[in-house]
Amino acid sequence: xxxxxxxxxxxxxxxxxxxxxxxxxxxxxxxxxxxxxxxxxxxxxxxxxxxxxxxxxxxxxxxxxxxxxxxxxxxxxxxxxxxxxxxxxxxxxxxxxxxxxxxxxxxxxxxxxxx
Amino acid sequence: xxxxxxxxxxxxxxxxxxxxxxxxxxxxxxxxxxxxxxxxxxxxxxxxxxxxxxxxxxxxxxxxxxxxxxxxxxxxxxxxxxxxxxxxxxxxxxxxxxxxxxxxxxxxxx
Numbered sequence: 001x002x003x004x005x006x007x008x009x010x011x012x013x014x015x016x017x018x019x020x021x022x023x024x025x026x027x028x029x030x031x032x033x034x035x036x037x038x039x040x041x042x043x044x045x046x047x048x049x050x051x052x053x054x055x056x057x058x059x060x061x062x063x064x065x066x067x068x069x070x071x072x073x074x075x076x077x078x079x080x081x082x083x084x085x086x087x088x089x090x091x092x093x094x095x096x097x098x099x100x101x102x103x104x105x106x107x108x109x110x111x112x113x114x115x
Numbered sequence: 116x117x118x119x120x121x122x123x124x125x126x127x128x129x130x131x132x133x134x135x136x137x138x139x140x141x142x143x144x145x146x147x148x149x150x151x152x153x154x155x156x157x158x159x160x161x162x163x164x165x166x167x168x169x170x171x172x173x174x175x176x177x178x179x180x181x182x183x184x185x186x187x188x189x190x191x192x193x194x195x196x197x198x199x200x201x202x203x204x205x206x207x208x209x210x211x212x213x214x215x216x217x218x219x220x221x222x223x224x225x
């Protein structure tokens with residue numbers, strides 16, 4: 001079975017540019033999560049969706065970050081304009097349940113470098 | 116702030132030895148999960164223990180949960196070089212929002 005698919009795997013761009021990260025969750029999963037991982041701050045939840053609806057975006061750093069889930073099989077995380085401090089590994093994860101009692105399945109992440 | 120705090124931060128053992136990692140958390144939880152992350156990869160779920168359970172096994176993994184002490188431990192028995200990875204605990208306070216600890220880096224030397 002295909003797992004969570006993220007693209008691109010690596011992204012290098014200059015500050016000020018728009019960055020779009022993409023995620024395809026596991027088919028049938030109804031929850032989707034975006035995380036950011038850095039050495040300094042560890043793994044942080046940015047936003048999560050249930051049934052394509054954003055439930056908690058309290059982790060989104062600022063207005064430069066936005067996330068969408070237009071359908072059950074696709075989500076994007078956009079940063080505009082990007083800054084060097086946004087450099088991190090961004091993970092997407094999906095799960096079946098909406099009660100926190102099921103494991104989350106992670107993609108292999110997008111390593112983002114903002115120069 | 117992070118809910119779970121793993122201890123130790125790093126652990127280096129010989130192949131065949133047991134590895135024990137600990138996790139402490141601050142608030143009441145519904146369940147606690149352990150994940151593994153290999154270098155350059157995403158996290159992989161290992162085991163979930165509910166707040167009304169005290170111990171759970173999965174293969175070479177044994178997890179305990181002490182809600183009175185707000186702590187959990189992960190034991191990997193007969194470790195292998197392939198167990199080299201970072202290990203994270205994650206707690207669920209409400210809904211399906213997970214809060215991850217900082218992780219323990221495990222190195223198993225062959």
